[in-house]
Amino acid sequence: MVRLVRVAVAVAVIAVLPYVFPTAYFTHLLTTIAYSTIVVLGLNVLIGFSGQISLGHAGFYGVGAYTTALLSAQHGWSLWLTFPAAIVVAAAAGFVLALPAIRTKGLYLAVMTIAFGFVVEILSQRWVELTGGTMGVYGIPALSWLGTPVGGVGYFYVVAVVALALQLLLNTLVGSLWGRTLTAVKDSEQAAEAVGIDVLRWKVLAFVVSAGCAGLGGAFFAHQNGYINSDAFTFSTSLFLLVALIVGGLGNRYGPVVGVTVLTLLNQLSAQLYEYRFYTLGVLLLGVLIFMPFGIAGGVTALARRLGRRPAPGSGSPPAAPAVVTAAGAARDGIALSVRGLMKHFGGVVAVDGVDVEVAMGTIHALIGPNGAGKTTFINLVSGRLVPDRGHVACAGIALDGTRPFRRARRGVIRTFQNLQLFSDLTVAENVSVGAHRHVRATTLEFAFGLPRARRAEAEARRRTAALLAALGLAGIADRRPDEIAYGHRKLVELGRALAAEPAVLLLDEPVAGLNATEADRIRELLARIRAQGVTILLIEHNMDFVMKISERVTVLNFGQKIADGTPETVQRDPVVLEAYLGRRHGATAAVTTRA
Amino acid sequence: MLEITDLDVAYGPLTILRGVSLVVARGEIVAVIGSNGAGKSTLLRAISGLTRVLRGSIALEGRRLERLRPEAVAALGVAHVPQGRQVIPDLSVEDNLRLGAWRLRSDGARVARLLAREYARFPRLAERRTQLAGSLSGGEQQMLVIARGLVMDPGFIMMDEPSLGLAPIAVDEIMETIRRLNEEGLTVLLVEQAAAYALAIADRGYVLKNGEVFLSGPAAQLRDDERVVHGYLGG
Numbered sequence: 167m168v169r170l171v172r173v174a175v176a177v178a179v180i181a182v183l184p185y186v187f188p189t190a191y192f193t194h195l196l197t198t199i200a201y202s203t204i205v206v207l208g209l210n211v212l213i214g215f216s217g218q219i220s221l222g223h224a225g226f227y228g229v230g231a232y233t234t235a236l237l238s239a240q241h242g243w244s245l246w247l248t249f250p251a252a253i254v255v256a257a258a259a260g261f262v263l264a265l266p267a268i269r270t271k272g273l274y275l276a277v278m279t280i281a282f283g284f285v286v287e288i289l290s291q292r293w294v295e296l297t298g299g300t301m302g303v304y305g306i307p308a309l310s311w312l313g314t315p316v317g318g319v320g321y322f323y324v325v326a327v328v329a330l331a332l333q334l335l336l337n338t339l340v341g342s343l344w345g346r347t348l349t350a351v352k353d354s355e356q357a358a359e360a361v362g363i364d365v366l367r368w369k370v371l372a373f374v375v376s377a378g379c380a381g382l383g384g385a386f387f388a389h390q391n392g393y394i395n396s397d398a399f400t401f402s403t404s405l406f407l408l409v410a411l412i413v414g415g416l417g418n419r420y421g422p423v424v425g426v427t428v429l430t431l432l433n434q435l436s437a438q439l440y441e442y443r444f445y446t447l448g449v450l451l452l453g454v455l456i457f458m459p460f461g462i463a464g465g466v467t468a469l470a471r472r473l474g475r476r477p478a479p480g481s482g483s484p485p486a487a488p489a490v491v492t493a494a495g496a497a498r499d500g501i502a503l504s505v506r507g508l509m510k511h512f513g514g515v516v517a518v519d520g521v522d523v524e525v526a527m528g529t530i531h532a533l534i535g536p537n538g539a540g541k542t543t544f545i546n547l548v549s550g551r552l553v554p555d556r557g558h559v560a561c562a563g564i565a566l567d568g569t570r571p572f573r574r575a576r577r578g579v580i581r582t583f584q585n586l587q588l589f590s591d592l593t594v595a596e597n598v599s600v601g602a603h604r605h606v607r608a609t610t611l612e613f614a615f616g617l618p619r620a621r622r623a624e625a626e627a628r629r630r631t632a633a634l635l636a637a638l639g640l641a642g643i644a645d646r647r648p649d650e651i652a653y654g655h656r657k658l659v660e661l662g663r664a665l666a667a668e669p670a671v672l673l674l675d676e677p678v679a680g681l682n683a684t685e686a687d688r689i690r691e692l693l694a695r696i697r698a699q700g701v702t703i704l705l706i707e708h709n710m711d712f713v714m715k716i717s718e719r720v721t722v723l724n725f726g727q728k729i730a731d732g733t734p735e736t737v738q739r740d741p742v743v744l745e746a747y748l749g750r751r752h753g754a755t756a757a758v759t760t761r762a
Numbered sequence: 763m764l765e766i767t768d769l770d771v772a773y774g775p776l777t778i779l780r781g782v783s784l785v786v787a788r789g790e791i792v793a794v795i796g797s798n799g800a801g802k803s804t805l806l807r808a809i810s811g812l813t814r815v816l817r818g819s820i821a822l823e824g825r826r827l828e829r830l831r832p833e834a835v836a837a838l839g840v841a842h843v844p845q846g847r848q849v850i851p852d853l854s855v856e857d858n859l860r861l862g863a864w865r866l867r868s869d870g871a872r873v874a875r876l877l878a879r880e881y882a883r884f885p886r887l888a889e890r891r892t893q894l895a896g897s898l899s900g901g902e903q904q905m906l907v908i909a910r911g912l913v914m915d916p917g918f919i920m921m922d923e924p925s926l927g928l929a930p931i932a933v934d935e936i937m938e939t940i941r942r943l944n945e946e947g948l949t950v951l952l953v954e955q956a957a958a959y960a961l962a963i964a965d966r967g968y969v970l971k972n973g974e975v976f977l978s979g980p981a982a983q984l985r986d987d988e989r990v991v992h993g994y995l996g997g
Binding site: 643 | 773799929
């Protein structure tokens with residue numbers, strides 16, 4: 167309802183705008199703002215939400231413009247076809263650039279996109295037979311309706327309505343599980359892969375969506391004047407787009423429209439002092455970065471948050487006894503995880519040295535050993551984050567060797583991280599909900615239009631998240647970000663995210679480190695409940711009280727080798743284990759820890 | 763030595779500490795225990811100047827700290843061993859330690875002596891002195907941050923969960939190390955989830971709950987307090 171009102175207001179504003187200053191010049195300016203916003207909206211998906219920078223976006227913009235210009239002016243295609251063609255060709259260019267680009271990051275990616283921008287710029291200048299070079303393409307037909315040109319104001323309406331529609335689609339998209347998935351990829355690729363997200367695919371997807379938007383904006387530009395040439399698609403256009411996004415607010419939904427409006431108007435105001443134009447822009451950019459580091463829209467949002475937000479009261483959410491995980495696998499017998507002859511060395515150090523471990527289905531198996539014994543490396547090998555020098559890993563009889571982490575996660579092998587890998591831009595609840603990724607079937611378009619499958623996935627993730635947060639005692643801090651909560655709670659968010667994936671085999675790296683004995687007891691009960699539902703758990707933990715109470719079987723590693731394997735009772739009495747790991751005083755400390 | 767009076771700390775609209783008063787006498791080990799989110803780490807961050815204090819005072823040997831910047835607090839010989847292994851991953855073990863000795867950097871001989879002392883205390887670090895800190899195992903990183911705190915030769919050290927992620931034998935060693943450092947004259951403020959270990963070596967203890975001091979007293983007395991046993995020792 168609120169949304170409907172907002173849309174109505176936006177439509178009203180668009181309707182009135184051309185009559186505020188009823189001149190052709192002003193209408194032209196408004197149209198420019200509208201299609202530039204379309205381009206920057208796409209740029210925001212790429213930079214703001216997927217965390218990949220592009221300094222060559224004018225390239226995609228140019229590809230879109232030339233596609234529609236050439237097809238309509240020289241081949242006589244209908245604009246009904248050339249607009250989709252512009253989007254598709256630009257998106258395809260995005261795809262082609264993304265394939266090599268996503269393997270790089272930061273500065274390298276920036277340089278790669280600059281190079282792409284230059285390629286388009288040079289082709290548009292020098293491939294004269296195709297693009298007309300600096301002379302450009304003439305006679306690009308204007309938009310018309312039933313044979314009558316729509317005119318300046320009409321054209322503005324068309325572009326603005328498309329921009330508004332795109333804004334709404336992207337709002338839905340980034341506000342959905344889709345947007346949270348993209349943010350997850352930005353914040354921690356490792357953790358994203360560990361819940362089954364195909365990180366490379368999502369990064370390519372962001373490029374494709376972003377390039378498609380740029381292509382659409384470029385097409386509107388081409389039909390605005392009926393003429394384009396290579397001057398419009400230079401590096402400084404790419405910079406303008408980027409600066410507009412940053413001034414408006416990177417990663418803020420309304421950053422693009424705010425930034426483009428401010429920058430375009432400023433450009434016009436300072437046009438008469440041409441040589442001072444870049445000076446004005448520079449001062450503006452510096453000013454915004456110093457006083458509003460998250461851009462104009464970002465600053466407004468932060469202010470609203472500060473004024474509007476109240477400390478959450480002790481959240482009276484009912485601790486409904488949650489069916490935390492629905493039965494993971496049919497078979498309760500057999501071997502859930504089989505590791506044979508696993509070996510990994512780093513330089514001269516052998517971290518894991520020919521280890522065999524079998525974890526029986528539906529049991530809790532602990533992996534203990536001194537610090538530096540190779541336990542975390544073992545988990546990294548099983549989860550696919552590291553590639554072993556030798557050895558085999560199989561889950562429920564299916565070999566996992568040579569598969570990427572996200573594929574293993576999709577088979578139900580889910581891990582947590584000792585040195586936390588939370589998604590820092592997502593709240594506690596959102597972190598957990600992204601864990602359910604491997605069960606989401608809805609596509610990008612379904613999320614953008616809020617179709618039933620996407621809505622169901624959303625509702626399902628919300629339901630599971632609420633149950634998990636209650637079970638973990640995190641309901642009261644569901645809306646905080648990871649950097650606002652205590653270490654032990656962050657640990658629990660990691661666990662919650664893993665559980666949201668409904669694991670078949672759960673690999674936990676120190677699940678109760680940073681929790682006190684009472685908090686650890688609660689996690690022990692939770693894990694016991696999860697095991698009862700058929701989930702197999704392999705855990706690394708130094709809290710011996712916890713390990714001895716919860717596990718069926720214990721494997722001890724030292725210097726990468728298995729030095730003991732057996733029931734908790736036998737391992738606890740093993741002299742080798744006492745010497746290397748538990749310490750002679752263990753009897754005494756265990757008594758202290760388990761007192762009462 | 764350290765006297766905190768009526769301390770309030772808030773992050774934005776969230777009040778983390780409310781009216782906390784706490785005293786650490788010279789030569790003591792004082793333990794702070796409490797559930798996650800009780801405000802233990804925030805207390806240490808407030809003392810070392812990493813978090814802004816809303817109200818109340820913090821005094822070290824009579825000198826007020828609550829408006830000082832972190833580097834000024836460190837320059838007074840206050841070491842803060844942060845939680846969660848905050849090593850600098852792309853520097854070697856040795857360089858991480860040298861950073862710890864930053865305030866003594868003009869006295870090369872003293873820094874060398876202090877480094878040697880910590881290598882003797884943690885032989886594992888000596889073996890790995892040229893390795894990048896990021897390539898150490900979790901437990902070794904924990905040793906490194908503790909050594910980095912000690913290498914500045916502090917008079918007062920605050921440790922935030924030094925036992926985190928350590929093998930039982932290593933926890934015993936760390937607790938033994940803390941006890942011995944204390945015998946050598948170092949005053950210690952120890953935040954621990956492993957409350958049983960902490961109260962075993964501490965002279966006195968405080969229990970924080972929802973940002974307030976809930977209980978305080980001699981460690982031996984807290985160990986036997988029903989509320990502590992049920993709340994934090996896993997009764």
